[in-house]
Amino acid sequence: MIASLTPLMLLVLSGLPAAGHANEDSNDEETSTSASTPPMEEIQVTVDQVSGPVYMLTGRGGNLGLCIGEDGVFLIDDQYAPMTPAIRQAVAQLTDKPVRFVLNTHWHSDHTGGNENFGEFGAVIVAHDNVRVRLSSDQVMPFMGREVPASPAGALPVVTFNDTVSFHLNGNTIRAFHAAAAHTDGDAIVHFDEANVVHMGDIFWNGFYPFIDSHSGGSIRGTVAAVDTVLLLIDDETAVIAGHGALGDRAQLIAYRDMLQGIADRIQTLLDAGKTLEETQAAGPTADWDAEWGGGFIKPEAFVRMVYEDLAQ
Numbered sequence: 001m002i003a004s005l006t007p008l009m010l011l012v013l014s015g016l017p018a019a020g021h022a023n024e025d026s027n028d029e030e031t032s033t034s035a036s037t038p039p040m041e042e043i044q045v046t047v048d049q050v051s052g053p054v055y056m057l058t059g060r061g062g063n064l065g066l067c068i069g070e071d072g073v074f075l076i077d078d079q080y081a082p083m084t085p086a087i088r089q090a091v092a093q094l095t096d097k098p099v100r101f102v103l104n105t106h107w108h109s110d111h112t113g114g115n116e117n118f119g120e121f122g123a124v125i126v127a128h129d130n131v132r133v134r135l136s137s138d139q140v141m142p143f144m145g146r147e148v149p150a151s152p153a154g155a156l157p158v159v160t161f162n163d164t165v166s167f168h169l170n171g172n173t174i175r176a177f178h179a180a181a182a183h184t185d186g187d188a189i190v191h192f193d194e195a196n197v198v199h200m201g202d203i204f205w206n207g208f209y210p211f212i213d214s215h216s217g218g219s220i221r222g223t224v225a226a227v228d229t230v231l232l233l234i235d236d237e238t239a240v241i242a243g244h245g246a247l248g249d250r251a252q253l254i255a256y257r258d259m260l261q262g263i264a265d266r267i268q269t270l271l272d273a274g275k276t277l278e279e280t281q282a283a284g285p286t287a288d289w290d291a292e293w294g295g296g297f298i299k300p301e302a303f304v305r306m307v308y309e310d311l312a313q
């Protein structure tokens with residue numbers, strides 16, 4: 001079983017001075033813009049055992065997946081560069097083996113910011129082809145009002161794949177596969193066959209309206225399709241790690257899918273009727289879902305704008 005497991009609570013401080021301004025990530029996708037957000041050197045990394053050798057680590061940025069064992073450490077995503085010491089300390093409390101692989105679920109900096117650090121420590125960075133393409137060049141995120149400069153060479157994935165790649169480590173078969181045009185154009189979903197765990201990256205935000213980066217090739221229709229693919233793969237016992245939010249399960253993923261589908265259909269109907277963005281927002285197409293899903297970083301009105309602009313493309 002999943003969420004009922006007693007978590008190992010490892011509270012680790014990164015011990016690094018903040019890189020740049022303490023609030024430089026204040027408009028990143030997973031944070032509220034609250035002035036009370038602590039600087040990264042004070043962020044705690046929490047470790048939850050999910051199933052067998054698979055763990056979820058939470059700090060600042062996207063949720064990490066971790067698989068430990070005799071063969072070494074397999075890590076999914078690496079948050080921001082200043083989080084690397086805290087992540088390494090958390091891993092070191094579970095195993096003395098090195099991090100051999102880091103798999104990026106997509107290019108966003110709250111999931112790839114530690115790549116260069118982990119590469120220097122000997123990890124092989126693995127991602128979909130499009131992650132390397134985007135990290136290699138300057139990116140813009142108009143919805144966030146952000147420009148993201150190209151990453152240094154040492155942060156780029158060394159191994160890339162176009163469809164699927166499998167790892168055979170620690171008694172587990174770990175299959176990463178591409179989901180087209182979902183959160184971005186380079187998403188990987190990671191499935192641990194024996195442990196019965198799936199890491200969705202930012203295709204799944206558990207309990208919140210998601211950010212969908214249509215400027216990076218993502219789409220709400222592709223997100224729903226990716227979730228449908230995963231639903232065929234998992235069962236009621238599967239632990240579902242979201243990119244942001246608490247550890248989830250199949251029932252929560254179904255609720256998320258139905259919310260996305262319902263809102264997309266309503267906004268599509270308004271678009272087809274020739275409604276402007278303002279008219280669509282005024283119609284309140286998310287009203288039935290706001291109480292449950294509207295309390296995160298992406299507020300209802302912003303989510304309507306995001307989906308409207310996506311569907312209007």
Ligand SMILES: [Zn+2]
Pocket residue numbers: 029106108183202
């Ligand atoms: Zn993301």
